[in-house]
Amino acid sequence: xxxxxxxxxxxxxxxxxxxxxxxxxxxxxxxxxxxxxxxxxxxxxxxxxxxxxxxxxxxxxxxxxxxxxxxxxxxxxxxxxxxxxxxxxxxxxxxxxxxxxxxxxxxxxxxxxxxxxxxxxxxxxxxxxxxxxxxxxxxxxxxxxxxxxxxxxxxxxxxxxxxxxxxxxxxxxxxxxxxxxxxxxxxxxxxxxxxxxxxxxxxxxxxxxxxxxxxxxxxxxxxxxxxxxxxxxxxxxxxxxxxxxxx
Amino acid sequence: xxxxxxxxxxxxxxxxxxxxxxxxxxxxxxxxxxxxxxxxxxxxxxxxxxxxxxxxxxxxxxxxxxxxxxxxxxxxxxxxxxxxxxxxxxxxxxxxxxxxxxxxxxxxxxxxxxxxxxxxxxxxxxxxxxxxxxxxxxxxxxxxxxxxxxxxxxxxxxxxxxxxxxxxxxxxxxxxxxxxxxxxxxxxxxxxxxxxxxxxxxxxxxxxxxxxxxxxxxxxxxxxxxxxxxxxxxxxxxxxxxxxxxxxxxxxxxxxxxxxxxxxxxxxxxxxxxxxxxxxxxxxxxxxxxxxxxxxxxxxxxxxxxxxxxxxxxxxxxxxxxxxxxxxxxxxxxxxxxxxxxxxxxxxxxxxxxxxxx
Numbered sequence: 001x002x003x004x005x006x007x008x009x010x011x012x013x014x015x016x017x018x019x020x021x022x023x024x025x026x027x028x029x030x031x032x033x034x035x036x037x038x039x040x041x042x043x044x045x046x047x048x049x050x051x052x053x054x055x056x057x058x059x060x061x062x063x064x065x066x067x068x069x070x071x072x073x074x075x076x077x078x079x080x081x082x083x084x085x086x087x088x089x090x091x092x093x094x095x096x097x098x099x100x101x102x103x104x105x106x107x108x109x110x111x112x113x114x115x116x117x118x119x120x121x122x123x124x125x126x127x128x129x130x131x132x133x134x135x136x137x138x139x140x141x142x143x144x145x146x147x148x149x150x151x152x153x154x155x156x157x158x159x160x161x162x163x164x165x166x167x168x169x170x171x172x173x174x175x176x177x178x179x180x181x182x183x184x185x186x187x188x189x190x191x192x193x194x195x196x197x198x199x200x201x202x203x204x205x206x207x208x209x210x211x212x213x214x215x216x217x218x219x220x221x222x223x224x225x226x227x228x229x230x231x232x233x234x235x236x237x238x239x240x241x242x243x244x245x246x247x
Numbered sequence: 248x249x250x251x252x253x254x255x256x257x258x259x260x261x262x263x264x265x266x267x268x269x270x271x272x273x274x275x276x277x278x279x280x281x282x283x284x285x286x287x288x289x290x291x292x293x294x295x296x297x298x299x300x301x302x303x304x305x306x307x308x309x310x311x312x313x314x315x316x317x318x319x320x321x322x323x324x325x326x327x328x329x330x331x332x333x334x335x336x337x338x339x340x341x342x343x344x345x346x347x348x349x350x351x352x353x354x355x356x357x358x359x360x361x362x363x364x365x366x367x368x369x370x371x372x373x374x375x376x377x378x379x380x381x382x383x384x385x386x387x388x389x390x391x392x393x394x395x396x397x398x399x400x401x402x403x404x405x406x407x408x409x410x411x412x413x414x415x416x417x418x419x420x421x422x423x424x425x426x427x428x429x430x431x432x433x434x435x436x437x438x439x440x441x442x443x444x445x446x447x448x449x450x451x452x453x454x455x456x457x458x459x460x461x462x463x464x465x466x467x468x469x470x471x472x473x474x475x476x477x478x479x480x481x482x483x484x485x486x487x488x489x490x491x492x493x494x495x496x497x498x499x500x501x502x503x504x505x506x507x508x509x510x511x512x513x514x515x516x517x518x519x520x521x522x523x524x525x526x527x528x529x530x531x532x533x534x535x536x537x538x539x540x541x542x543x544x545x546x547x548x549x550x551x552x553x554x555x556x557x558x559x560x561x562x563x564x565x566x567x568x569x570x571x572x573x574x575x576x577x578x579x580x581x582x583x584x585x586x587x588x589x590x591x592x593x594x595x596x597x598x599x600x601x602x603x604x605x
Contacts, residue, residue: 063444071311074300075312082312087446
């Protein structure tokens with residue numbers, strides 16, 4: 001019998017705690033497949049965020065450090081600067097990266113830290129129970145914006161990929177989406193390229209992944225992917241915003 | 248090497264390098280920015296890494312990251328910056344990683360001032376972060392001692408897999424004195440493969456450096472494990488110095504760091520004049536020398552204690568815990584960055600002596 005599809009070697013054989021339809025599982029798997037394909041499992045150190053994905057280390061079979069809230073890029077900097085031979089990546093949600101950790105991500109990118117950041121943007125706080133994120137769309141209802149996000153009260157959602165792409169320091173900044181198989185395949189390509197840039201010692205890299213949170217969006221998994229497609233893609237255009245080769 | 252005249256900040260930076268530290272993350276803050284300045288020059292010379300972070304919050308989390316790989320790493324700051332680092336400090340204790348932190352204490356609260364102070368005693372000894380958290384806290388009174396403390400802090404941190412803090416007030420960091428680096432033995436870093444995030448290299452199960460324990464029984468067990476380490480510190484690491492505490496000593500002044508130098512000169516002077524006074528100088532603020540102070544307090548000759556600090560009275564609580572109700576504990580302090588003068592201390596001690604019946 002020929003095995004044509006199996007669990008990546010970099011993942012443990014265990015069920016996840018994620019809700020049905022949540023795209024964290026897909027994102028984890030893409031990272032694990034890339035780690036396998038690049039043969040870097042034995043020298044990879046992940047930095048976990050605070051949020052739903054804090055338990056990522058229960059699923060990924062590599063060394064891991066659990067960062068404090070939003071500071072994963074700083075801790076990743078400490079790891080990479082003390083052990084440049086390691087492959088270091090952070091995996092962060094939108095509250096962790098774009099709100100409490102806004103300073104750390106901007107400065108890690110601006111220093112050109114040779115780390116990779118996987119940024120899960122699902123436009124809501126997951127673990128704390130569906131509160132507004134800095135990436136929550138205008139008008140989007142959450143438990144702390146019950147009448148919908150009012151941009152006059154709280155401003156517009158932050159587009160992190162665009163923001164980081166304005167930095168002069170070379171970097172690889174991409175936004176992908178996990179709402180259908182085609183885009184998932186594209187997302188994997190981006191994640192792989194991001195790790196390759198790190199392995200080449202070239203640049204800081206961040207892949208933003210538009211993701212779903214059916215539980216806190218109050219939708220079925222299918223409705224959630226449709227909502228992402230119809231609403232998030234307009235506000236958060238996909239694409240490569242910056243490469244190390246740019247002038 | 249012969250003795251060398253150095254500024255405190257530079258001696259502290261050089262001591263870290265002599266101790267085998269090759270990684271420093273920090274953020275400038277008066278009165279200790281010279282530590283960062285010195286290491287920004289010196290680290291590249293020895294193949295090390297100096298990195299100026301965007302904030303103390305980031306610097307301390309870089310410290311955490313480097314420490315999580317088992318690398319000898321140090322940061323330094325001053326009071327307001329230390330408050331910002333408290334978050335990472337707590338994670339580091341929880342995740343059991345070794346690191347060295349220097350706090351050049353300045354006057355608070357808030358932005359306070361930039362002159363020497365000892366008003367972070369509570370924070371350093373009782374509250375370096377949320378949760379059941381302790382650091383070993385060393386309080387040098389001279390540059391030579393600062394050098395020794397920095398150099399011994401690394402192996403101490405590694406022994407307990409817990410951060411160690413050196414509380415040097417602004418004066419220690421800013422003054423010049425002669426130092427000798429060679430009298431402290433250097434050690435090799437221990438093997439960290441059983442816990443650190445260094446990549447599995449295909450040789451071992453993966454390591455996880457973390458502080459989250461969602462299961463209450465698991466977290467309780469973890470806290471008890473940490474407590475056992477604190478117990479070991481309290482058993483093995485208490486350090487202090489006694490100056491002129493003799494059979495006839497009536498009043499025992501308790502002072503540390505810069506203040507202890509002033510008190511020492513006053514105690515020596517008063518002794519010369521026949522006054523029965525002595526000085527007890529805690530060298531580790533945590534663990535505190537409760538047992539030794541209690542023993543002294545039981546002596547019939549000893550009539551009272553006096554805590555002398557550059558704060559409104561923080562260490563005095565530990566002195567009282569040690570002495571309990573056996574003997575009275577007086578207080579003298581200056582605040583705001585003012586170092587008590589020998590005259591101030593002399594007057595205060597003579598008054599206290601009089602209260603105790605001469």
